[in-house]
Amino acid sequence: MLREIYAHFYKQIVVRMSETGELAGTFVWPLIGILSLGLFGKYLIVEGASEAAIPMILIGVISWNFLGIATRAISFGILYDLWNNCMKHFFNTAIKLRYYVIGASIFALLSGLIAFFIVLGAISLIFGNSFIIINSYILFGFFVVMLHGIAQGMMVTSLFVSKGYNWQGLSWILPGIMMIICGVYYPISYLPESLQTISYLFPSTYAIQGMRDVVMGSLSVGQTNLLIGFLVSIAHLIFFSWTMKKAIQNGKKTGMIANY
Amino acid sequence: MNPIEVRNLTKVFGTKANPEKAIDMVNLTVKKGEIHGLLGPNGAGKTTLINILSGILTPTSGTAKVLGKDIIRDSFEIRKRIGVCYGGARFNGSLTAKQILKFYAYAQGMSGQETEKRIEELCELIGFKSFMNKWFMNCSRGMQQKISIAKSLINDPELIFMDEPTVGMDIEVASMTRAILKDLASQGKTILLTTHYLNEIEELCENISMISQGKIVVKGKINDVKKKLKFSDNISFVIKRHKPLDFLQKIKGIKSWEYDEGKVIVHTNSPETVTVPLIKQLNRRKIKFVDLEIKPASLEQVIMKVMKNNTIPTNHTMVKKRGNKNA
Numbered sequence: 001m002l003r004e005i006y007a008h009f010y011k012q013i014v015v016r017m018s019e020t021g022e023l024a025g026t027f028v029w030p031l032i033g034i035l036s037l038g039l040f041g042k043y044l045i046v047e048g049a050s051e052a053a054i055p056m057i058l059i060g061v062i063s064w065n066f067l068g069i070a071t072r073a074i075s076f077g078i079l080y081d082l083w084n085n086c087m088k089h090f091f092n093t094a095i096k097l098r099y100y101v102i103g104a105s106i107f108a109l110l111s112g113l114i115a116f117f118i119v120l121g122a123i124s125l126i127f128g129n130s131f132i133i134i135n136s137y138i139l140f141g142f143f144v145v146m147l148h149g150i151a152q153g154m155m156v157t158s159l160f161v162s163k164g165y166n167w168q169g170l171s172w173i174l175p176g177i178m179m180i181i182c183g184v185y186y187p188i189s190y191l192p193e194s195l196q197t198i199s200y201l202f203p204s205t206y207a208i209q210g211m212r213d214v215v216m217g218s219l220s221v222g223q224t225n226l227l228i229g230f231l232v233s234i235a236h237l238i239f240f241s242w243t244m245k246k247a248i249q250n251g252k253k254t255g256m257i258a259n260y
Numbered sequence: 261m262n263p264i265e266v267r268n269l270t271k272v273f274g275t276k277a278n279p280e281k282a283i284d285m286v287n288l289t290v291k292k293g294e295i296h297g298l299l300g301p302n303g304a305g306k307t308t309l310i311n312i313l314s315g316i317l318t319p320t321s322g323t324a325k326v327l328g329k330d331i332i333r334d335s336f337e338i339r340k341r342i343g344v345c346y347g348g349a350r351f352n353g354s355l356t357a358k359q360i361l362k363f364y365a366y367a368q369g370m371s372g373q374e375t376e377k378r379i380e381e382l383c384e385l386i387g388f389k390s391f392m393n394k395w396f397m398n399c400s401r402g403m404q405q406k407i408s409i410a411k412s413l414i415n416d417p418e419l420i421f422m423d424e425p426t427v428g429m430d431i432e433v434a435s436m437t438r439a440i441l442k443d444l445a446s447q448g449k450t451i452l453l454t455t456h457y458l459n460e461i462e463e464l465c466e467n468i469s470m471i472s473q474g475k476i477v478v479k480g481k482i483n484d485v486k487k488k489l490k491f492s493d494n495i496s497f498v499i500k501r502h503k504p505l506d507f508l509q510k511i512k513g514i515k516s517w518e519y520d521e522g523k524v525i526v527h528t529n530s531p532e533t534v535t536v537p538l539i540k541q542l543n544r545r546k547i548k549f550v551d552l553e554i555k556p557a558s559l560e561q562v563i564m565k566v567m568k569n570n571t572i573p574t575n576h577t578m579v580k581k582r583g584n585k586n587a
Contacts, residue, residue, distance in 0.1 A: 007366030094340035
C-alpha cells in the first residue's frame with residue numbers, strides 16, 4: 001500500500017520539479033498574497049481599522065493557499081496526463097483511486113506546509129512576530145481547509161474525467177469562488193443572504209470562522225465551528241469520493257477516458 | 261483457460277436517438293502464447309475492442325474474460341496482469357523514460373529494488389539506456405515508442421495489448437519491435453496485436469481476426485483464411501486486344517476471373533492444373549497475352565476483398581459478377 005501511495009507522491013514531485021514555473025507558483029503566490037494583502041491591512045490600521053485586521057487577513061491568505069494547493073494537487077495528478085494525452089495509461093494500470101488521492105494529498109500537505117513556513121517567515125520579517133498567532137486550533141483549522149481542498153480537487157477531477165477537457169479550468173477558478181463564498185477575508189455576514197446560505201455548505205466557511213473566533217478570544221465558539229467544519233469536510237470527502245468513482249465509471253462508459 | 265474469451269461483445273456510443281455501434285456482437289478467443297493479429301481499416305473497432313479488454317471502456321452488452329477474469333467485476337485484477345502499448349506513444353513530456361517507468365512500477369506495488377532491476381532488464385531488451393534520462397518530449401518518435409513498449413512490459417505482464425506498436429517507426433526499430441514480440445511469445449506471453457502493416461501480421465501471427473464496422477468478419481489461421489476465402493492463388497496475364505473471355509469459366513479449376521484494362525486475373529485453387537489448359541485455350545482463340553504470372557494470394561488482397569464486402573465472399577458472388585461486367 002505504501003508503495004502505491006508513494007507512486008503518486010513521486011509523480012507530483014517529479015512533474016513539479018521539472019516544471020519550474022509550477023514549482024515556483026506553489027510558493028510565490030502565497031508570498032505575493034501575504035505581502036499585498038498584509039500591507040493593505042497595515043494601511044487600513046493606519047486609517048483607523050482594528051489591529052485584528054492583520055491576523056484576520058493572514059489567516060485568510062494561508063487558508064486560501066492551503067485550499068488552492070490541495071485542489072490542484074488532487075486534480076493535477078490526472079490533469080497532467082490529460083494535457084499530455086496519456087490519461088488512458090493511468091486507467092489501464094492497476095491504480096487504486098484511494099492511493100492516488102492519499103499520495104497527492106501528502107504532497108499537498110507537505111508543499112502547503114513549506115509554503116506556510118515561507119509565509120510565516122515573511123510575516124515575521126515584514127510585520128513582526130506579534131502578528132503570528134499559531135496554536136493547535138489554528139493548525140487544525142488549516143487542516144480542515146486542506147481537507148476541503150482535497151474534496152474540491154476530487155470534484156474537479158470528476159468533472160473533467162466524465163465531461164472532458166473543458167472542465168479543467170475549474171482547478172483554478174474554484175478556489176477563487178470559494179474565497180468569495182467562504183468568507184476568506186471577511187465574515188460571511190457581509191455576503192448577500194442567498195450566498196450566506198450557500199456558504200454553510202462548505203467546510204472552509206466554518207474552519208476560517210472558527211480560526212477567527214479563536215484569535216478574537218471566543219474559544220468555545222471557535223472550537224464548535226472547527227468541529228463542524230471538520231465534520232462537513234469529512235462529508236465532502238465521502239461524497240466526492242463517490243462522485244469521482246461514478247465519474248470514472250461514466251468516463252469509461254462514454255469513452256471520455258479512452259479519448260485521452 | 262484462454263487468456264482472451266469474448267462472447268457477443270457490443271459497444272454502442274452516441275445517444276439513444278443516434279446510436280453508433282463501435283463493436284457489434286464480437287466473439288473472439290485468443291490462446292496462451294499466441295500473437296493474435298487483429299486487422300481492419302481505421303474506425304473498424306480494433307482499438308475499441310482493446311480499450312474494453314484493457315479496462316478503460318465498458319461494453320454495452322456481452323461478456324469478456326481476460327486471463328480468466330471478468331472484465332467488469334475483476335478489472336483491477338486484470339490490469340495488474342496486462343500491459344498495453346499504443347502506437348504514437350504519449351506520456352508526460354517533461355518526465356524522463358526512467359521517471360515514467362518508475363511511476364507505473366511503483367503504482368502497481370513494485371518495490372524500488374524490483375523496479376530498478378526491471379528497468380535494467382527492459383533496457384537490455386528494448387535498448388533505451390542512452391536516452392533513459394532524456395525528457396520524453398525531446399526523444400525521437402522511435403525512442404518514444406520504445407518507452408511505450410517498455411511501459412507495457414514494466415509489470416512483466418502475462419497478456420500484452422499492442423495497438424499499432426510500430427506505427428511511425430523506422431525500419432530498424434520496427435524490426436526490433438517484431439523481434440521483441442516474437443521473444444515475448446516464445447516466453448509464453450500472449451499478445452493481441454493490431455497493425456496496418458500486413459507483412460508484420462504475416463511474419464508474427466498464426467491466427468488473425470478481421471474486423472470491419474465493428475464485426476469480426478473472418479478469423480482463423482492465416483493460411484486457412486486464405487483457403488476459406490478461395491484466395492489461394494492467382495494467375496495473371498495481360499492481353500493486348502480485348503476479346504470475350506467467358507470461356508474462362510468453362511476451364512476446370514478456375515473459380516472466377518477479373519478483367520481490368522487489359523489485365524486478366526484468374527482465381528484458382530490449383531494453378532498447376534489450370535495453367536496449361538488456360539494457355540491452350542488462349543492460343544486456340546488467338547488471344548495474344550504477355551506477362552503470365554502465378555501468384556499466391558496476399559493477405560492484403562484477402563483483406564481488401566473482405567473489407568469491401570464486409571462479409572466473407574463466396575466463390576461466385578462478387579468476384580464473378582465483376583468479371584462478367586467488365587469483360
